[in-house]
Amino acid sequence: MIMRTWKFGDNIDTDAIIPGRYLVYNDPGVLSTHAFEGTRNDFAKEVSKGDVIIAGRNFGCGSSREHAPLALVGAGIRFIVAESFARIFYRNAVNVGLLPLVCHNARAIPDDAECRVDLEKREITCQGRSYAIEPVPDFLLLIVDAGGLIPYARKLEGVETCTGSQR
């Protein structure tokens, strides 16, 4: 699937992704109309389903607000490719079915370019150049494969604590 890139810099915080004044809303569609408001105003107007976000270090730092990944889900984003992610955002993204992909030279990927993400080959290809993507940690793949934490949890009768420790 061909997608278009929206490029951002380092330390893009969750206030930038969705400003605090919209946290009263929970609907991804409503939140998406305010995504990156004041930071990149063309995003909400022009983003198309399947577009991909490219960013530098520490994407999603700050608040635990799940409204941030939800706003991006509402905008039709499926992948975020960044050099690194803030911890809570990373996990929230996986939980809501948004895939955060670590790419150590993401900043070399151009803005507004046509790209293709190949999860099997673990690479993103833009304008003829390929960039390697790090594997998603195993325990999170279970959630990714289920389509997010909600469908994953729905199937669970209960959980066994502290068993099956894995690295």
Next chain:
Amino acid sequence: MRIISQSGACRAATTSISFDESLLLGTFMGATIVEKIFSSRCGHTVRAGEVVMAPVDGAMIHDITGPLAIRNFFEMGGTKVFDPEKIILLFDHQIPADSIDAAENHVFMRKFARDQGIHNYDIQEGICHQVVLEKGRAGPGEIIVGADSHTCMYGAAGAFATGIGSTDMGFVLKFGALYFRVPETIRAEASGPFQRRVGPKDLILSIAKDIGADGATYQAIEFTGETFSSMPMHGRMTCCNMAIEMGAKAGIVPPDEITYEYMRSRGKSSRVSIGSDPDAGYADRRTYEVSGLPPQVAVPHNVDLAMDVDKVAGTPVDQVFIGSCTNGRFEDLAEAAEVIGNRQFDKSTRVIVIPASRDEYLKSLQAGLIERFVRAGALVEAPCCGPCMGGAFGLLAPGEVSLSTSNRNFRGRQGSTDASVYLCSPATAAASALYGEITDPREV
């Protein structure tokens, strides 16, 4: 395994939590305090890097992240929460309701609390993190999660506490457990006494500058050394609160007599003794000498952009905010009041003071601090997140400058994305409010 029973006046403190004491005290070598907490709660040795489904001893939700967490709980097929006694539910971001949408969120959460038998602290108690500690709902050796990034503040009580999103919280509400990757730990050791009118906020801003905005991502920060071991609880709370500003999963001060005395005063008689082994394997060791530390100011738009106050002294400020979970405690307000004395704030600067909780508000009232702030020209609001939330009130217009004792200076955090937020201590905020520009509190 020996069961250490905890008892106390508040609701959750009556719940017994079993700790494997041999694992708490470290019969295995080279363990960090965080590895010991996970090991003792799991009943077997757990090391950094392992992923475990760990039991959760407390879970906090508030009016912003709670509605989503509750919806997710139901969508996961949840009907009854894992343990109503272990859930802390309150409203602090948009209170009293500042819109019909906010009011509807509150109604939704009140009904959930009623239906599930969860105690609802509602709008009157204050900011979630302050309330959790004041009500004795987090203690040494416990694993606490909160649907708010500053949940790491409970590390001041010797808990492993971390912020999670609303879907993870939905999972916790249903199962009472969550997957954790046990984090590596950075040891931040501070020594020396603070100069007059320099304190924990200045220290944590300087540590953030050193470690960087993502320097502790996926890790815990253990605050140690004589500066921390002699630091009162309010300062430990300030420092642990801001661990997230370095990307950390948790901040923690090893529990000691100061911790136990605080827990006692909050009706939770915990004496769980836990600390890192001398030969613990740390991801990094940082040392800080505080006796020469000047007041720090973090300039727009990142928390790690801290610098000595003299580098930015003279910057005009439109609004000064003294409050938040980071610096809204009685001691913070007392420090600000000491700086202002009986003087008036600069006429061109708006000053907003918000105590972190009802308890802190009452203490401040009884000590005459509130009257002093009002007479000096401040607007004193009831306990809540206030301008730090960037959505309720106290918002900034384009081009305006705020000096704030809160924890984040991100672009747009307190209103317009064309406004600027500087972060500082209560003393620096108070001194700056007197002159309408960023001012070194040691010079007023």
